[in-house]
Amino acid sequence: MKKHIIVLFLGLSAMLQAQNTLSGTVTDLKNQPIKGVSVYASELHKGTTTDENGKYTFSNLPNRNLKISFTFVGFATQNKTINSLQKENTLDIILEEAIFEMDEVIVSTAFNKIQSQNVMKVEHESIKNLQRKGTATLIEGLATIPGVSQVSTGTSIGKPVIRGLSGNRVLVYSQGVRIENQQFGDEHGLGLNDSGIESVEVIKGPASLLYGSDALGGVLYFNPEKFADANTFKANFSQKYFSNTAGSSSSLGLKTSTDNWKYMARGSYNTHSDYKIADGDRVTNTRYNETDFKTGIGYSNAKFSSVLRYNYNELDLGIPEDGIADQTISKKTGFPKQGVFNHLLSLNNVFFFEKSKLDLDLGYVANDRSEFEDSDVAVLHMKLKTFNYNAKYHLPKMGKIETIVGVQGMHQTNTNSGEEYLIPDAVTNDFGVFGTANYEWNSNVLQAGLRFDNRNITTDAQGIAGEEGSFEAIDKSYDSFNASLGYKTNLTDDLTLRLNVASGFRAPNLAELTSNGVHEGTNRYEVGNSDLETEQNVQTDLNLEYKTDHFEFFVNGFYNHINNYIYTSPTGAVIDENAVFDYIQNNAKLYGGEVGLHFHPHPLDWLHFETSFETVTGEKQNGDYLPLIPANNWNNTIRTEFKIKNWLEDGFATLNVSSTFNQKNVSGFETESNGYNLVNLGFGGTVKLGKTAFDVNINGNNLFDKRYIAHLSRLKTDGIPNIGRNIVLGVNFNL
CATH class of the missing domain: 2.40.170.20 (TonB-dependent receptor, beta-barrel domain)
Structure with a gap:
């Protein structure tokens, strides 16, 4: 594993980099610049924010199509795909005021479409919105999403239930990988803390095509x-x-x-007495x-x-x-x-x-x-x-x-x-x-x-x-075809x-x-x-x-x-x-x-x-x-x-x-x-x-x-x- 990490972070970084750039201005319908718009390229885990003139700039972009999202509170999200990036690219955006929720990019499905383009209905909820409901644990917040419930043991242990199915029938992914923690037991919780989590996506139905066994529910x-x-x-x-x-x-x-490197660390501690x-x-x-x-x-x-x-x-x-x-x-x-x-x-x-x-x-x-x-x-x-x-x-x-x-x-x-x-x-x-x-x-x-x-x-x-x-x-072997x-x-x-x-x-x-x-x-x-x-x-x-x-x-x-x-x-x-x-x-x-x-x-x-x-x-x-x-x-x-x-x-x-x-x-x-x-x-x-x-x-x-x-x-x-x-x-x- 160590050798693989060294290759990925050091060896490949020496490869020839294209110096492609993307810049532009974000304005409203009155042609006024909007400061503080979040501009994010999810595939690169790279983001920036517009300045007081509504301007933004990205550098070191790949020679291919790239998806960029523009989000700002009170305005409709804009999701754009730039086809075949050149050395210098310009993309100006006009944001319209919006009343309802943003149209989020869905990561859990195969093609990472925004929800309005997605074939499958996926519930997307930010952890910030769940926390605003005052729930004590992550699973309590999830249980407020329609179609999601929990099998609970007091306030400390909760297991998700999606449309009546739970345990090993519901698969949990975090950091892009599946969580395995003895899900067969009702007294075994998720083992995840909501700090350091941006959002959750809920697929309500069989997802074995993308995730294999245990995604039945x-x-x-x-x-x-x-x-x-x-x-x-x-x-x-x-x-x-x-x-x-x-x-x-x-x-x-x-x-x-920096333009290329990113670092983060977060520590959290929760402590609770017996509930009343x-x-x-x-x-x-x-x-x-x-x-x-x-x-x-x-x-x-x-x-x-x-x-x-x-x-x-x-x-x-x-x-x-x-x-x-x-x-x-x-x-x-x-x-x-x-x-x-x-x-x-x-x-x-x-x-x-x-x-x-x-x-x-x-x-x-x-x-x-x-x-x-x-x-x-x-x-x-x-x-x-x-x-x-x-x-x-x-x-x-x-x-x-x-x-x-x-x-x-x-x-x-x-x-x-x-x-x-x-x-x-x-x-x-x-x-x-x-x-x-x-x-x-x-x-x-x-x-x-x-x-x-x-x-x-x-x-x-x-x-x-x-x-x-x-x-x-x-010694058992199980085969399955799914579509x-x-x-x-x-x-x-x-x-x-x-x-x-x-x-x-x-x-x-x-x-x-x-x-x-x-x-x-x-x-x-x-x-x-x-x-x-x-x-x-x-x-x-x-x-x-x-x-x-x-x-x-x-x-x-x-x-x-x-x-x-x-x-x-x-x-x-x-x-x-x-x-x-x-x-x-x-x-x-x-x-x-x-x-x-x-x-x-x-x-x-x-x-x-x-x-x-x-x-x-x-x-x-x-x-x-x-x-x-x-x-x-x-x-x-x-x-x-x-x-x-x-x-x-x-x-x-x-x-x-x-x-x-x-x-x-x-x-x-x-x-x-x-x-x-x-x-x-x-x-x-x-x-x-x-x-x-x-x-x-x-x-x-x-x-x-x-x-x-x-x-x-x-x-x-x-x-x-x-x-x-x-x-x-x-x-x-x-x-």
Whole structure:
């Protein structure tokens, strides 16, 4: 690895560089220059800002097509492609005032189109907007996106649910590489901190064509924060306080860039006490502490762009076992507890050729997970090490057809060193090859692709056959062919239609193949099945969007059929007072969707009303309901935007009412859930005091201290409510 890095950062930098430049002026419709417009070339990780005359300049650009985006608050984003860059290039831009959100470039899909040109509907949300909602964790923020929910254990552990599918059926990407951290366990969180993350993209549906196994239900794709603009130095410090958990979150970031080199580092620390429910009692041992460190170095010239990033995340998590017992605001975790250490190293490269390019992403993920019952000696200790690679070659464009071919793979080892085993020592190898093409004419886009994958899993024998904690050795190989077909068209100038049909797959995970014991938190004895087959699904998605200057409306519908859906079923036997459950398979279906609108009445330019409704139903072939299906939700927000003289800019105030309905469609092992309404308030903006400026936001979540139990809470079986009222105060200083 060291030799490869030296070659990329030193050897290739000696190659002949083209001295191509791009410059221009950004103005408004009145021909007035706009200062502070962000001009960004995502492929080069290079950005700049317009000066007081609206002028910008880029240098050391490649001899090929290049995408540039121009963004400024209050104006519509302009995304331009410069074809066949010459030695000197000029591009002047006129920005128009805009009311609705910017049209973002979507990174998680194959061709990196802006959303209005994208065949697949992808939800894009900036982390800044999620943080403005006052959520305590990254997964809490994600759960506010229509179609996304979470399986939670208190406030510290949350797992994403996309349209009723979770665990290994949802793939998570960060820094351009897939995250592997024992996703099979409901008590295993994401292991990601929202500091140092720019935005998230959510693919709601099978994405196996691009990502292989485990993308059967969808993808969460986290984009890291951008480097500083060329020839600048930036530092910022943020601090948050959470009243409910007496918690705090601190983050310090530093970054600087030259024309070619880029550097950044960010450290964060979160600490929380046990959370309070509506009557004021605290749920014992839901406290947790998190340390996060991110750093990156990048280099780009006319021939290639390369970015090396590293993320260290350490979690000290209390496991609630006694319900509401000791009442304390201590942040020192008690027993039982988890200690989780995540290391993520990524190397993202783009090699530019005259009419084509090669994307090469390499990743290494080390997940070290320990569980402590009553002492500092871990009874469970698992180490998961994963190396993955992803190479995509963008062929020269043929007329209006863009084509990508690629290979992906993964080598993964799981080892145990504790006295207890949840899953055996194992080795997993993935290999996939795919091709996809995009054909665009007028306002129409047609996209299709095909892929083949193989996954091989081998495990070691452990213990005495027939006894708890013993595993038989297995050697399994799984193959899968998948395809996708999508069409996007503008039915009118304001109405867009998207129709997608795609297949996905998921190979059985180690827990489903090998389990032989009581899985922590389930209170049941689980028995794996080494004869399980690959889950295979086909999903149809329909998206309609209507947009005018003052009104947006969307409706998403989906139908998802899954063959060989894997789930647990009771056998009727009991071992050590625990009911025995086998892993079995059956065909299943999920269907539902999301609908919403955003209304901005003219001439009340400061007022916005947003509403959305989401629903999903999951059923087995015999008509029984699937487990862990989120309840229907109706979300309403009134938002105002304002400026107060010269001391508060980009001001906002929000009133949100989130209505969750009864969930009566439950599997045989779940309990029904009652509906509830939560009221949330938010206020903030950029405060200017002389030469000092900082962002501030104040949020009141669950303002009326509602006592409720979410259907997907893992504490529901013990009758423990979710978090009560929480006042959040956050400040962010650009130093």
